[in-house]
Amino acid sequence: MDELLLMLNNQQIDYGIIEHSIPIHTAQEGAEYFGIHIGQTAPTLILKTEQGYCALIISGDYGRVEFDSLKDILQTQEIRLAKPKEVEQVTGSKIGSVSLVNPNIPTIIDRGLFRFPFVYGGTGVSQSTLKIQPKDIEKLNNVVGYIR
Structure with missing residues (x-):
C-alpha cells in the first residue's frame, strides 16, 4: 500500500483510507458496512484476454458484466x-x-461511478478500503475505455 499512498499524495488526491476489522467480500457487504449506496462500491475485476490482462472497475450496482x-x-x-492465482x-x-x-494495467471504467462524489474500493490490502473521487480513479489509471 506504500506505493498507492505515495502516488495519491504526489498527485495531491483527496482520499481516505478506511481500516476495518472484518473483511468485505461483496458490494452489498461494503454498502452495509459503510452505510452507502451500493453503487458507490467500486470492485476492481481483473480480466484476461489473449493480449494480456486488464482491469474493469465497476459500480456495485452494475449487474452482470457482458463480456x-x-x-x-x-x-x-x-x-x-x-x-x-493470476490476479495475485x-x-x-x-x-x-x-x-x-493499477496504472500499469489497461483499465475500463464504469461511467456509473461518476454519479457519486466518492466511491469505495480496494487498496491492495485486505481489510482496508480506499475512498476516492471517480475522476481521480480515471486520472491515476491507464484508462482504455468505458462501459455504460
Missing part, C-alpha cells in the same frame, strides 16, 4: 475473469482486495 461488449472495447477475441500475479493482491489504482 461481448468488452471484446469490442479491447479489440480482443477472448476474454474471461482472471483466476485467483498481476496485482500482488488477492481477489476482493485489488486496488482501484
